Amino acid sequence: MPPRTKTAPRTAPKPAPKPAGLGGERLGHFLYQMLLIRRFEERTGEMYTKGKVRGFLHLYIGEEACAVGAINALEPQDKLITHYRDHGHALARGIEAPRVMAELFARVDGTSKGRGGSMHIFDKAKNFFGGHAIVGGHMPVAVGLALGSKMKKEDAVTMCVFGDGGVAEGEFHEALNLSALWDVPVVWFCENNGYGMGLPLAKSNANDIYKLAEAYRMPSVRVDGMDVIGVYEATKTAVEFCRAGNGPYFIEAMTHRYRGHSMADAELYRDKAEVEESRKGDAIERLKKAMLADGLMDGSGYEALVARVEEEVGAAIAFADASPQPEISTLFDNIYRESPND
Numbered sequence: 001m002p003p004r005t006k007t008a009p010r011t012a013p014k015p016a017p018k019p020a021g022l023g024g025e026r027l028g029h030f031l032y033q034m035l036l037i038r039r040f041e042e043r044t045g046e047m048y049t050k051g052k053v054r055g056f057l058h059l060y061i062g063e064e065a066c067a068v069g070a071i072n073a074l075e076p077q078d079k080l081i082t083h084y085r086d087h088g089h090a091l092a093r094g095i096e097a098p099r100v101m102a103e104l105f106a107r108v109d110g111t112s113k114g115r116g117g118s119m120h121i122f123d124k125a126k127n128f129f130g131g132h133a134i135v136g137g138h139m140p141v142a143v144g145l146a147l148g149s150k151m152k153k154e155d156a157v158t159m160c161v162f163g164d165g166g167v168a169e170g171e172f173h174e175a176l177n178l179s180a181l182w183d184v185p186v187v188w189f190c191e192n193n194g195y196g197m198g199l200p201l202a203k204s205n206a207n208d209i210y211k212l213a214e215a216y217r218m219p220s221v222r223v224d225g226m227d228v229i230g231v232y233e234a235t236k237t238a239v240e241f242c243r244a245g246n247g248p249y250f251i252e253a254m255t256h257r258y259r260g261h262s263m264a265d266a267e268l269y270r271d272k273a274e275v276e277e278s279r280k281g282d283a284i285e286r287l288k289k290a291m292l293a294d295g296l297m298d299g300s301g302y303e304a305l306v307a308r309v310e311e312e313v314g315a316a317i318a319f320a321d322a323s324p325q326p327e328i329s330t331l332f333d334n335i336y337r338e339s340p341n342d
């Protein structure tokens with residue numbers, strides 16, 4: 001059968017030549033952000049047990065290299081939309097830790113004035129379009145964001161981050177299909193941590209995730225999601241491909257969450273040994289060791305980073321704690337538009 005032109009495979013550009021080593025400053029920034037996310041999440045877990053953070057809480061511990069590697073490949077005008085395990089993405093996008101913590105505490109100085117909470121961090125000024133709790137629900141929205149950029153001829157790529165659990169949703173297929181059909185600039189970034197709640201991926205998906213994307217006529221790669229440099233480089237290639245008007249690009253990053261699905265998860269579906277094994281490839285340790293070995297940082301430089309992060313997260317908690325609760329009188333604010341011209 002002759003190939004139909006529209007379904008001819010897109011050819012991925014050759015990966016950019018490895019930079020002669022990313023500079024120490026950039027790697028230091030990656031390490032700082034990964035440490036910040038880890039400590040932010042550890043302390044957030046503590047705040048949950050103290051009753052300061054209520055409702056659902058899904059920690060990102062273990063997956064830091066995904067957010068930091070991928071999001072640092074974006075430019076400020078690019079758009080980012082993500083799933084509900086979103087604190088790490090918000091921090092990697094440069095949203096201030098005190099504002100994220102205040103949102104988790106449901107206080108007025110939070111990113112959404114305390115109305116969104118953990119799963120709905122949002123910051124228009126940073127082109128951060130949430131934080132979405134419905135699995136797969138934000139994927140069609142990503143297509144809309146990218147279609148808007150294309151129609152307005154904006155120089156903006158949309159990155160959509162989602163978990164392996166979203167892949168068996170109908171919206172995944174609808175969104176990938178439309179993104180390819182309309183040639184819109186979306187970097188699909190799948191964080192494959194092997195589980196959707198307690199369900200192992202092998203029980204929900206019939207094929208490797210990156211192979212599904214190939215069916216929708218876009219370049220698709222699988223990367224080690226515990227290697228921040230590899231994630232960054234793969235995502236740079238993807239972003240450049242999309243920015244050049246070639247349509248969407250798909251990345252599957254293999255990663256691990258070290259904690260349960262949420263704070264309420266007793267993790268009866270997996271052995272502790274499995275988690276211990278995955279910790280051996282910890283992304284923070286890997287980058288730290290590489291930087292020490294290459295002389296890009298010494299032991300005291302590392303200690304200084306740890307101390308800086310400790311102080312920043314402590315300050316974020318103090319800020320959130322001091323921020324007022326929203327007034328009861330504002331309960332119905334921002335539900336309906338005030339006027340059609342808003």
Ligand SMILES: Cc1ncc(C[n+]2csc(CCOP(=O)(O)OP(=O)(O)O)c2C)c(N)n1
Nearest residue numbers: 085133134135163164165166193195196197
């Ligand atoms: C449409 C829909 N179905 C079910 C749920 C309940 N749910 C919440 S998280 C989750 C698993 C998601 O797994 P994954 O996308 O792999 O993300 P991860 O938690 O691993 O980061 C499910 C099924 C939901 N939020 N939305």
Ligand SMILES: [Mg+2]
Nearest residue numbers: 163164195196
């Ligand atoms: Mg998952």
